[in-house]
Amino acid sequence: MLGKLSRYLRILGFSVQYESDGIDDNRIIGICKENSYILITRDRILSEKYKPSVLIHSTDTMNQIREFTSIYPPDRSLAFTRCTSCNGNLISVKLDENDYRSKMNPHMCDSCGKLYWSGTHTAKIRETLEKIGVWNED
Numbered sequence: 490m491l492g493k494l495s496r497y498l499r500i501l502g503f504s505v506q507y508e509s510d511g512i513d514d515n516r517i518i519g520i521c522k523e524n525s526y527i528l529i530t531r532d533r534i535l536s537e538k539y540k541p542s543v544l545i546h547s548t549d550t551m552n553q554i555r556e557f558t559s560i561y562p563p564d565r566s567l568a569f570t571r572c573t574s575c576n577g578n579l580i581s582v583k584l585d586e587n588d589y590r591s592k593m594n595p596h597m598c599d600s601c602g603k604l605y606w607s608g609t610h611t612a613k614i615r616e617t618l619e620k621i622g623v624w625n626e627d
């Protein structure tokens with residue numbers, strides 16, 4: 490299961506389509522071919538059937554992020570532009586000025602409508618990504 494990795498990669502700005510376990514290998518390969526996707530998997534056999542693919546070895550999410558970003562470094566300008574739930578694009582929104590989030594750079598997913606803002610959780614995510622070496626402030 491790479492669900493947590495998928496969410497972190499979306500935070501880093503990667504467009505990620507997530508399929509949970511149990512889906513047929515040929516169907517996954519078909520989806521990847523059709524959309525020119527990079528396949529990310531922990532299944533060695535599946536990774537050998539399709540290229541480009543990234544075989545993830547670790548079961549630890551932070552190490553999984555390191556494994557992926559060592560091959561595909563993130564573009565920092567794209568970080569925090571995707572919905573972690575559905576991969577939609579985040580667009581800037583104005584909230585009522587009485588809403589405590591109105592001054593916290595609020596964004597909304599253009600696909601599912603989920604609301605995002607720069608709060609303490611955002612700082613924590615940045616801190617976590619810094620700690621593992623994928624978010625280095627210049």
Ligand SMILES: [Zn+2]
Nearest residue numbers: 572575598601
């Ligand atoms: Zn969404």
